[in-house]
Amino acid sequence: MDYKVLKQIFELVVSKCNRATRRTLKIPKELLIVDSTTITVGETRLPWAVYHGERYGVKLHVSCTPETGMPLKVMESTGLAHDGPLGEKGVFVLIQNDDLENADLIEMDLFSSKADIVNYLLLRYLLKMKEPVGSWVLQGMLEHKNVTVSTATIGRFLKSLDAKGYTELVGAQVRVITNRGVQYVNELSEKLRREKLQKRMMKAAQPQNPQELLDIMSARKVLECEMARLAAIRAKPANIKALEQTVEMHAMCLDNCDDSTAPALDFHGKVAEASNIRFLIASLDILMNEELKLEPRFLEVTRERAAEYALHHKLIADAIKNGDAVEEENQMRIHMDAIIAALEERVKTRSFFYQEK
Incomplete structure (x- = not known):
């Protein structure tokens, strides 16, 4: 049987499993780091790739895994395309560079408990995802930040966020972030950025x-x-x-x-x-x-x-x-x-x- 067909069948079967079965399978959740390089030339070289002004260009989106640091996949686009939409077409969960560079959230005065940190990370990940996601996907994302939380606990956190109007249940087990949630997490991210800068200045x-x-x-x-x-x-x-x-x-x-x-x-x-x-x-x-x-x-x-x-x-x-x-x-x-x-x-x-x- 063709590998692609077999893989699609496997993914379909897994998607139909209940949460207990998913935990038993222990399916690995690989992460993908995406970065890009833009190459610009004059109009006569690439007239179909409009960039800025009289410049025309293409962009190479290179992905790699954190474990190896080696290129895994290369995608090309016109110079105006962004990494996010292209990265989401892959078979990996896209974690942008700014997530990998986050300061240790535990040391931030803005959070008074682990629950506050988990709620913030859940909203951040929901903001990045273009489609509704469930607790088991969010659990894998939290594990990347060295935050260990069960899917049942994540479900309780999400219900709390639902009550505050930050998230909304879609279907039986998946959620999306609301406009109110987007505004809240963006304001919180800005406060974290300022606190991080203040701590760096104090340390210096x-x-x-x-x-x-x-x-x-x-x-x-x-x-x-x-x-x-x-x-x-x-x-x-x-x-x-x-x-x-x-x-x-x-x-x-x-x-x-x-x-x-x-x-x-x-x-x-x-x-x-x-x-x-x-x-x-x-x-x-x-x-x-x-x-x-x-x-x-x-x-x-x-x-x-x-x-x-x-x-x-x-x-x-x-x-x-x-x-x-x-x-x-x-x-x-x-x-x-x-x-x-x-x-x-x-x-x-x-x-x-x-x-x-």
Whole structure:
């Protein structure tokens, strides 16, 4: 018998099996990764393959399995065709690249339980499928994400999603996602993307060795110089008053031989607030908070040069008060260069608390 005919008969028989029989058969669910390359030429070469403007082109859609990483199938199309519709014509479940690159959902604060994660993944997979699917297909997709859930449990999750209006039962055992569900999962995906970016930024702001700290300080120098320049232009009377009070507090600590670290660090926050740009304020706040988490020996640099930094702060505050953006940027650059030079000196003399990992 022809292989294709035999395969179609087998698929028909399996589709008629009940869930218990399907679980007994343990049919493997292979995954297919699809990527494409577009080749463009002039109009005379491929006049039938319109692409953009005067360019004409074709696209090669290459598929492979995650297990081997080797090409499995190649399909050609005009340059405007997308991977999704072509991938769905294959005999595999199509998992797009962005799914394979998802961060560990368990670490995301947006989800409070495993049930929330399962519900999100179910809606994501239903959104990608163009036809109604049942619990046993969704179970295989979840297994790819290392989420083990029985088909009966998936059925209960789907009934809950039905009640919320996110999914809809079609026939006896299969479901599709509703318009309300599409809107909900897209909003949730956007929140996850933002949270992932925030976590990456927080992680990048945590130096693991002296060189990374110096790199962060160099980036902070650029940030603070721009904030200082904007502060001279955008500072309000309340901002100027707060800066002057911080400078006075710094000087008072020096006169009384008290620790001036707190007002010294607080001054940079006040300059950021004077720029009145929320993004810059939040960015500096992340960097400053990470510095405060470091071991006390790092703060010795600020204490040892307290008098020098107090003079710098006064000159910076005066430039902001006078509205001199050029002088303000220059004074902040001098100050940041002094801080970086002091840290570099510590690193060179190995008088530093970091241990290379």
